[in-house]
Amino acid sequence: MTxxxxxxxxxxxxxxxxxxxxxxxxxxxxxxxxxxxxVGPNGSGKTTLMxxxxxxxxxxxxxxxxLGIPPGQPERLFRIAGYCTQFDAFPRALTGYQFLYSxxxxxxxxxxxAHQFSFKALERVGMVEAAHRRIxxxxxxxxxxxxxxxxISHQPAVLVLDEPLNGLDPMARAETIALFRVLARExxxxxxxxxxxxEVDQVSDQVILLSNGYVVAEGQIQAVRGEMHLEHPLQVxxxxxxxxxxxxxxxxxxxxAEVKLHSDRLGxxxxxRDPNRFYELVNQMVLEGTIDVESVAPTDDDVHSVYEYxxxxxGGAA
Amino acid sequence: xxxxxxxALWWTQTLAILRLEMRKNFAGKRAIPVYLLAAAPVxxxxxxxxxxxxxxxxxxxxxxxxYAGVFQLFVLRLAIFFGCVAIxxxxxxxxxxxxxxxxxFLAPVRREVLVVGKYLSGLVTTVLLFGLGTLLSYxxxxxxxxxxxxxxxxxxxxxxxLGAYLGVTALACLGYGAVFLVMGLxxxxxxxxxxxxxxxxxxTVFLPPLLKKISVIFYLESLCPVEIPYRGGSAIFAIxxxxxPAWIAIPGLLGLTVLVILLASLRIRRTEINYGAE
Numbered sequence: 001m002t003x004x005x006x007x008x009x010x011x012x013x014x015x016x017x018x019x020x021x022x023x024x025x026x027x028x029x030x031x032x033x034x035x036x037x038x039v040g041p042n043g044s045g046k047t048t049l050m051x052x053x054x055x056x057x058x059x060x061x062x063x064x065x066x067l068g069i070p071p072g073q074p075e076r077l078f079r080i081a082g083y084c085t086q087f088d089a090f091p092r093a094l095t096g097y098q099f100l101y102s103x104x105x106x107x108x109x110x111x112x113x114a115h116q117f118s119f120k121a122l123e124r125v126g127m128v129e130a131a132h133r134r135i136x137x138x139x140x141x142x143x144x145x146x147x148x149x150x151x152i153s154h155q156p157a158v159l160v161l162d163e164p165l166n167g168l169d170p171m172a173r174a175e176t177i178a179l180f181r182v183l184a185r186e187x188x189x190x191x192x193x194x195x196x197x198x199e200v201d202q203v204s205d206q207v208i209l210l211s212n213g214y215v216v217a218e219g220q221i222q223a224v225r226g227e228m229h230l231e232h233p234l235q236v237x238x239x240x241x242x243x244x245x246x247x248x249x250x251x252x253x254x255x256x257a258e259v260k261l262h263s264d265r266l267g268x269x270x271x272x273r274d275p276n277r278f279y280e281l282v283n284q285m286v287l288e289g290t291i292d293v294e295s296v297a298p299t300d301d302d303v304h305s306v307y308e309y310x311x312x313x314x315g316g317a318a
Numbered sequence: 319x320x321x322x323x324x325x326a327l328w329w330t331q332t333l334a335i336l337r338l339e340m341r342k343n344f345a346g347k348r349a350i351p352v353y354l355l356a357a358a359p360v361x362x363x364x365x366x367x368x369x370x371x372x373x374x375x376x377x378x379x380x381x382x383x384x385y386a387g388v389f390q391l392f393v394l395r396l397a398i399f400f401g402c403v404a405i406x407x408x409x410x411x412x413x414x415x416x417x418x419x420x421x422x423f424l425a426p427v428r429r430e431v432l433v434v435g436k437y438l439s440g441l442v443t444t445v446l447l448f449g450l451g452t453l454l455s456y457x458x459x460x461x462x463x464x465x466x467x468x469x470x471x472x473x474x475x476x477x478x479x480l481g482a483y484l485g486v487t488a489l490a491c492l493g494y495g496a497v498f499l500v501m502g503l504x505x506x507x508x509x510x511x512x513x514x515x516x517x518x519x520x521x522t523v524f525l526p527p528l529l530k531k532i533s534v535i536f537y538l539e540s541l542c543p544v545e546i547p548y549r550g551g552s553a554i555f556a557i558x559x560x561x562x563p564a565w566i567a568i569p570g571l572l573g574l575t576v577l578v579i580l581l582a583s584l585r586i587r588r589t590e591i592n593y594g595a596e
Binding site: 085 | 413416424591
């Protein structure tokens with residue numbers, strides 16, 4: 001599929017200042033469909049970026065468009081977009097069902113359609129049984145799920161989720177991640193901010209790494225990692241029948257920075273600035289019949305490692 | 319997309335907002351003071367009827383002036399005033415403090431429609447509550463007088479006076495509602511400007527005719543069916559002015575409301591969600 005501006009979320013030189021405080025600065029992004037995760041420490045600009053794409057705040061400079069629609073036109077934007085914010089607050093005196101139904105009516109839906117869409121969303125987040133209880137009596141996890149239900153209730157093509165896994169128990173987390181995958185497979189843009197990096201890693205098609213209001217990296221995580229090989233050589237674990245022989249061959253390579261024998265002596269940890277040449281060497285040895293390889297896997301090409309290398313501890317806890 | 323404006327959608331959305339907001343206006347602890355304010359004249363005239371069943375001093379003219387006094391000095395200047403402060407100021411300000419305004423901002427609804435829907439919800443709520451208070455208190459007064467004097471329930475101009483009081487009640491909610499809606503949007507702490515409005519509305523009786531006209535209460539009192547005579551010390555300083563005719567007062571209040579709603583719409587279009595700064 002050819003990507004056009006009308007199927008992307010686009011930031012063009014966007015900056016946002018809250019008075020003299022920097023929110024985000026000089027952001028250029030073009031986000032394709034799929035699951036995109038915003039990763040960064042507290043205060044790095046993740047929520048500001050989400051608020052900008054949904055029009056809750058306006059850019060101080062630059063332009064934002066969501067599938068070709070400017071966020072300043074909520075009457076158009078929220079026909080195709082839903083946003084689950086991090087605010088743990090709800091309109092007073094409503095049950096979960098009333099919350100969904102009422103806002104679907106605000107969308108302009110009729111009684112029956114609003115009712116059907118409400119229950120469909122409640123089913124997707126597993127909240128049907130609690131639908132007629134007051135939100136004020138919900139647990140933190142239930143409130144998180146009812147917010148998610150409200151964001152997806154009108155079946156948006158763009159779903160923006162600020163820390164959507166907060167407060168969920170492990171089972172609900174797994175179900176929610178599965179739901180994100182389904183939505184992404186259906187062609188939606190799913191934009192997630194999360195500080196739980198291993199979950200981000202499982203679910204993301206691409207990541208946007210933020211630090212101090214700047215986008216420090218974006219794209220598929222392996223591609224981002226690939227651009228860092230010179231500064232941060234890739235560590236690869238090779239499990240094979242003769243790690244010592246492999247080590248002796250690898251030592252002779254100029255791109256190899258470090259070689260360590262795995263503690264179980266059945267694997268070799270190789271740190272290389274040129275993974276492609278290293279993989280070629282392994283292939284060659286396999287073809288020569290000098291080693292039998294069980295597996296070859298990078299150990300630091302995940303979001304966590306990229307995050308550590310690019311952002312480290314500069315922004316506090318992520 | 320055709321160039322025609324989607325009036326049907328806007329109307330549907332306005333009604334949806336109205337329903338949602340009415341639920342919030344009538345429920346919760348915040349509504350209790352409004353109920354008490356609306357019920358106060360009913361309790362007052364009810365207590366009078368119970369405590370003075372024979373009411374030797376009662377006569378239609380005197381009773382009419384007493385009701386006019388209570389209506390103008392308490393119902394209009396205090397009960398409806400503070401009722402509108404509680405309801406209209408919180409339509410937006412309350413949602414900002416409760417961090418729930420963003421749900422509306424994340425719906426495909428024009429901000430102008432949101433303002434109109436919220437304003438109408440406040441108007442319907444206050445007109446219902448204070449209209450009911452006015453109706454019941456007047457009915458109690460008429461019933462008491464009718465039983466004492468052994469006359470019909472609506473003797474003389476009582477029924478037309480009731481209609482006028484109900485109309486003034488609705489206009490008071492309309493005018494004060496518009497003023498406090500916009501204050502809730504423009505001021506971070508709207509209580510201070512509300513107190514300023516209260517003081518201004520209270521001293522209009524002592525102001526020259528031109529300044530009197532820059533108030534809501536002047537037009538409302540002009541529409542009341544019975545004028546209250548000023549007596550005692552305050553009468554020395556009171557400056558009388560010809561009441562504004564209904565054909566000016568009513569469109570004037572409606573015009574003020576439209577103007578204020580336009581102002582509120584402009585403001586809300588530029589409003590960002592930044593609860594952290596509140």
